[in-house]
Amino acid sequence: MGLVVQKYGGSSVADAEGIKRVAKRIVEAKKNGNQVVVVVSAMGDTTDELIDLAEQVSPMPAGREFDMLLTAGERISMALLAMAIKNLGHEAQSFTGSQAGVITDSVHNKARIIDVTPGRIRTALDEGNIAIVAGFQGVSQDKKDITTLGRGGSDTTAVALAAALDAEVCEIYTDVDGVFTADPRVVKKARKIDWISFEDMLELASSGSKVLLHRCVEYARRYNIPIHVRSSFSGLQGTWVSSEPIGDKKVEQAIISGVAHDTSEAKITVVGVPDKPGEAAAIFRTIADAEVNIDMVVQNVSAASTGLTDISFTLPKTEGRKAIDALEKNRPGIGFDSLRYDDQIGKISLVGAGMKTNPGVTAAFFEALSDAGVNIELISTSEIRISVVTRADDVPEAVRAVHTAFGLDSDSDEAVVYGGTGR
Amino acid sequence: MGLVVQKYGGSSVADAEGIKRVAKRIVEAKKNGNQVVVVVSAMGDTTDELIDLAEQVSPMPAGREFDMLLTAGERISMALLAMAIKNLGHEAQSFTGSQAGVITDSVHNKARIIDVTPGRIRTALDEGNIAIVAGFQGVSQDKKDITTLGRGGSDTTAVALAAALDAEVCEIYTDVDGVFTADPRVVKKARKIDWISFEDMLELASSGSKVLLHRCVEYARRYNIPIHVRSSFSGLQGTWVSSEPIGDKKVEQAIISGVAHDTSEAKITVVGVPDKPGEAAAIFRTIADAEVNIDMVVQNVSAASTGLTDISFTLPKTEGRKAIDALEKNRPGIGFDSLRYDDQIGKISLVGAGMKTNPGVTAAFFEALSDAGVNIELISTSEIRISVVTRADDVPEAVRAVHTAFGLDSDSDEAVVYGGTGR
Structure with a gap:
């Protein structure tokens, strides 16, 4: 039985319908015989709304409190997602970054993951559960304060968990079909890339490609975790990012x-x-x-x-x-x-x-x-x-x-x- | 220096303006020479909105996940309140129920507090901070899962913290001026009660008075914590609930x-x-x-x-x-x-x-x-x-x-x- 980590972005879980659609897809992966860990971002515009609230009460919100505030977003989406999965007859448990063992440094708003100790996730999987984990957040090693990982942090959470759990693949679900040869909004004839090496993906990410962030790809390369970037709205294969083409794919x-x-x-x-x-x-x-x-x-x-x-x-x-x-x-x-x-x-x-x-x-x-x-x-x-x-x-x-x-x-x-x- | 626990309900922190108003009041208490611990509920209708979302994804939301969802509400209000206080030039730190040491049994949606170990709160106070604590929530002793205390849970959190910290008083701020001799919506001539014994308050609470819940008064009586119920919208004295009239008040x-x-x-x-x-x-x-x-x-x-x-x-x-x-x-x-x-x-x-x-x-x-x-x-x-x-x-x-x-x-x-x- 394989272990799969899936990550769903905010646009995939923007409303109750989106959450139910994603729940079905997760259950499919489980039915296919996998152990499934899901990392989820905050729903749609939740994070922006929370930032707006913060600015209304304080022009310069303090880092610690700002992180405490923002992490409420994933708490909402992950609990709803777990409920939706249970409603489909499968067992699911949600975990905060802290509960999932995502240990970070103390740099609020852009903390770095320094260790992942996913004991509770492993237990949940062993008991047959689907584990839902809040993306973008962790707990600081020294002060035990809630931290956030900064922009694109949920992707990093997913890759870090995949590495700690020795997953077969980290699937990043988004609102586009994969990584393209150029931004399709600019180049109508841009082509979806079937496979790309970590090195090329790193260069694309640091040159302005927005699909994956440099930090997440770097983490995946270090632990050699294949990433599959794909759409949560279609069943299509997306883009594989790995050291070598995966399986029987003869991709040059x-x-x-x-x-x-x-x-x-x-x-x-x-x-x-x-x-x-x-x-x-x-x-x-x-x-x-x-x-x-x-x-x-x-x-x-x-x-x-x-x-x-x-x-x-x-x-x-x-x-x-x-x-x-x-x-x-x-x-x-x-x-x-x-x-x-x-x-x-x-x-x-x-x-x-x-x-x-x-x-x-x-x-x-x-x-x-x-x-x-x-x-x-x-x-x-x-x-x-x-x-x-x-x-x-x-x-x-x-x-x-x-x-x-x-x-x-x-x-x-x-x-x-x-x-x-x-x- | 006295230690005061203040609790603010959802109507007192319904929007950014409310949060800023409450922050000023908290800072006043601090300036008066007190150590201040604040327990806060979720903003206005947040909890109802979260319940509505839950019902959209699942007709029978599971207890564990439902609690995970609902506790996002206090996380938002407490972080915003801490920011607003810091914006007034005072130090504040927010704590979840779990961080504040509110230990409960495992009965989701209506957990009972079985212990309070407020080590982090004590440290925050000793360092000169105002401590902001999420009401209504705790962490289960056996499974370390997030729990909620059920209806009126934030009042109970406040009284339990006041008892654990040996506070001088637990102030419950609400949108009415105190406890009245009858419901003022029914009896125009109802009178605010200046002081009432725990016993009489318990009987009123179990007979339909909504201002304080039976459970919270019972907790206060057991640990002999005076409660002061008052309005967050005025500076008036409210109703004292205690075993004997407080201080130099000669109330018969x-x-x-x-x-x-x-x-x-x-x-x-x-x-x-x-x-x-x-x-x-x-x-x-x-x-x-x-x-x-x-x-x-x-x-x-x-x-x-x-x-x-x-x-x-x-x-x-x-x-x-x-x-x-x-x-x-x-x-x-x-x-x-x-x-x-x-x-x-x-x-x-x-x-x-x-x-x-x-x-x-x-x-x-x-x-x-x-x-x-x-x-x-x-x-x-x-x-x-x-x-x-x-x-x-x-x-x-x-x-x-x-x-x-x-x-x-x-x-x-x-x-x-x-x-x-x-x-």
Whole structure:
């Protein structure tokens, strides 16, 4: 008998009908001979409504209390889901994150899981129950306070439980059919990916793909837990994310997995930085001390005549104010002329392990952008990804052009061969 | 420094404004030099909304999951209240029933508190925090499952915590000014009671007064915790419930504390019962086995000619069906002619320890009812209470008549003297 962990997002359990539909699907998995653990998010807009209430009573809600508040959402959905399953004649028990043994650090609102001790879940399964677990929440190791895991936390809960219980698969149910070669809202011809490696999925996630968060995929890779991303509204196979294709699936790794884009970032350019050792370090120490996460970094070639250079980096728009303030405050220590802030940028990324061994991918990428008349402002690469920053307005057209150029459109032949030498 | 436990009901924290108003009041108590523990109910209609959701997914929600669901309500209100207090510049921490050490038995939906181990509350207080505790909930001793205490459970939580923490007073904040000599919706001239003994309060509570539940008063009496029932909307003194009048209050015990009424009961008459030993036992064993709680019991004098008698008893209307079914099922074993069910009855009770020593109270009570043209169907008495059953339609007039006759009206002189000998 296999052990399956299923995770259902808020849109899948938005109302009583949704909960009943999900309950039927869970019972199917149980009837198929599996032990079933279900991780569930808060219903639909519940979390937003709770946040709204918090803002009405306090402009700066304290972390501990904010977590206590938000975790009420999953408590409601998991209890209702357990009731709905029992109403179908099957045994189910719901567990809070704390009861399920999800132990975290004490960083409220974005706690990290440091251990999972699912003794009560194991007992419930052994007694023939379906176990329903509240996603997104845990209990802190030192203070025994309720914590939340931050954005996408329910996916992480599911993968962490799957790892602790040595599950065969972690099924992530959502409102889309799987991971696509590009955002289907932008690229009509985007194709559902049948299988993708952890590495490519990690790059897609950190490049703007919203289906799975980086943190959840990273956890799954570390413990080698296959993820199956699929729709809770259909019975279709979705996208498998794993180290190797699963079972008898003869899926060959695509050269290019997909095109991701992201318009949530801004660019800061530090102008007139003396080109001497320690300058970049001073800038990024300032940013790090302000607890701002940065993404791409580019340093221009220094102008010989002045001995000054410019350093640009991208960061979430939401952290722009904080970064600017920190830099301005430390301007005397760092030494620069001025700051430029630009939040009208977009990032397009091409991801695929195949680019390691297929020369010419980079050239073809830039040609596609050039043919579409898209100007490139910054470039950054990893072994299996190329990213460029463009004007935000150019993003949709750029994504479509690249998607077509690499033969990813659903009506094109698959194989695309690249000439040239090296990337 | 004194320790005060305050309890706020759902109507006091119905929205963000209510929560902010309550937060100010709590901070006042803290500023007055007290250690403050606050027990809070779910906001306004939250519990009803959750029950409605449960009914949508399952006609018979399981006890364990139902409790898990309902406890989300207090989790929301307590976290918001803690945030609102912190926003006023004071430290506050919220605790679930489980975190607060409220240990119960495993009877879901109406668990009983069997122990309170408020170690975390004590620590929070010692560190200068205001402690906010979820009312109505606990954790079962054996299975560590979340439980709820049933109707009025938050009051019981407050009194139990007050006892465990050896508080000076348990303040119950509600939407009325205190306990009245009669229901002010029925008797316009009803008077707020300044002080009432535990015993009289217990009788009022079991006779239909809704302000405090019997269970909560019983707990307070056992541990001798003074209760102060008052309005969260005004700064007025409310009603003190304690063994003796508190502090320098020279309040004399009234002869009559008040008039309670109850129209939530029905009457079942078992007609044609053989008048021999064991018959009543058979009837009430049947009722007890069906887990139906009964109130008044009256057996008529047997008719000599037939050797048959009638037995009548009252019970909550909500349990009428269950009792009738159980009796019909056991009719062969018990032996009776027929059952009569009457849900158009009402009960009027006069409560006051003074009736023990003031002869004539019973006579005056019956005279008042007679003068008002109210027919009496059943009578039951305790040492400090007389109750009668009448037609439901007669109840308002009967309550007003008795209230006036015993000098309880707010514009009458207080002292009323009764003549006659004995009750």
